[in-house]
Amino acid sequence: SQKVVLITGCSSGIGLAIAVLLAKDEKKRFMVYATMRNLAKQEPLVEAAGRTLGQTLEIRPLDVCDEKSIKDCVDGLPDRRVDILISNAGLGLVGPIECQDIEEMKSIMDTNFFGLVRLLKEVLPDMKRRKSGHIVVISSVMGIQGILFNDIYAASKFAVEGFCESLAVQAMRFKLNISLIEPGPVVTEFERKVYEEGMKTDLSKADQVTADIFINVYMKHWSQIFESLGQSPEVIAEHTLKIITMDNPPFRHQTNTLYTPFTTLKYADPTGDLPIDTFYKAVFQHDKVFSASLNFLKLLRWRSRKSFSLDKDKS
Ligand code: NAD
Numbered sequence: 001s002q003k004v005v006l007i008t009g010c011s012s013g014i015g016l017a018i019a020v021l022l023a024k025d026e027k028k029r030f031m032v033y034a035t036m037r038n039l040a041k042q043e044p045l046v047e048a049a050g051r052t053l054g055q056t057l058e059i060r061p062l063d064v065c066d067e068k069s070i071k072d073c074v075d076g077l078p079d080r081r082v083d084i085l086i087s088n089a090g091l092g093l094v095g096p097i098e099c100q101d102i103e104e105m106k107s108i109m110d111t112n113f114f115g116l117v118r119l120l121k122e123v124l125p126d127m128k129r130r131k132s133g134h135i136v137v138i139s140s141v142m143g144i145q146g147i148l149f150n151d152i153y154a155a156s157k158f159a160v161e162g163f164c165e166s167l168a169v170q171a172m173r174f175k176l177n178i179s180l181i182e183p184g185p186v187v188t189e190f191e192r193k194v195y196e197e198g199m200k201t202d203l204s205k206a207d208q209v210t211a212d213i214f215i216n217v218y219m220k221h222w223s224q225i226f227e228s229l230g231q232s233p234e235v236i237a238e239h240t241l242k243i244i245t246m247d248n249p250p251f252r253h254q255t256n257t258l259y260t261p262f263t264t265l266k267y268a269d270p271t272g273d274l275p276i277d278t279f280y281k282a283v284f285q286h287d288k289v290f291s292a293s294l295n296f297l298k299l300l301r302w303r304s305r306k307s308f309s310l311d312k313d314k315s
Helices: 013-023 043-052 067-075 102-130 151-173 189-199 208-229 233-244 260-268 273-284 288-314
Strands: 003-007 030-036 057-061 084-087 134-138 177-182 252-254
Touching: 003 013, 013 030, 013 043, 013 057, 013 233, 030 043, 043 057, 057 067, 067 102, 084 102, 102 134, 102 151, 134 151, 134 233, 151 177, 177 233, 189 208, 208 273, 260 273
Parallel strands: 003 030, 003 084, 030 057, 084 134, 134 177, 177 252
Antiparallel strands: none
8 A cells, every 4th residue: 555755855955856756656655745844945846746746746835843834734644644754854054163153053953853853743653553654864974973064963963863763762662663864965955055155154253273174174175075975866865765665674774885984983983083083184184094094994903803802801
């Protein structure tokens, strides 16, 4: 039978791509409710959805920052049923924290973190009652690893990950699945908006060194990073389709294998120094990245020797 999929933030980017891919499924496995904050921005989705509109795809308003709008949307679904919830709406923010005001930071947390919390408060009780449902959250590699000048954004995604990790155990008791999809850089409006906003940052509150690193190191390499590592929203949609059709979907799924060596650093060194050192070298001493990777390999070898000798000590 057809699965009801509710997706947030479908006016552009990843949300739009997922909505269209699922709606166009040849076997018509999904009934997609593609939601967006502002219906005036539905044109790109309407166009991409083509003939699926009114068939396997419907567009509904939903603002993740507004509890009533979430409730109204869910109340408007047949039997309030959501089989697969895809929490995708999100905002980015880059820059030195001394140049950002608290209200701006709060709006990132409110959308990226509390937006998910509000959705689950509305949808989770029904899923528990039915003992079925899959919650899919578009997180980020920044949900597991902080990146220079993305302090608040990374914090919002860490919040999302901690929240889901805590809920996952309870979800299991009700036979529900939770999956975090963790893309690296994706070339969307998001990337362009965040870049443009970043370039407009009022740096008068930052010292010279910070302002210089932000503009001449971070922002300067932005497009290079997106060009070399960037994926398309369609690729993220393909990964999402794979995750929602698996029998035993994983809790975490990274979409970009080029990025995995970076996130692996975190798990390789419990002190947390290795990823920080490596990123420092990647940003400030490009030539040393290579030697950093070598050190990483040495460390792995050292660790495996050490765990071996610890085992021996115990016996
Ligand atoms: P995007 O800007 O194209 O899409 C984000 C969507 O969220 C927009 O349509 C926006 O209108 C919507 N949105 C914002 N506030 C909302 C609200 N209050 N209620 C409902 N919708 C709201 O960018 P994207 O890249 O497609 O981002 C989608 C998700 O992917 C985000 O959660 C983002 O953090 C995550 N992500 C993006 C990248 C990237 O590099 N682009 C990388 C990793 C993760």
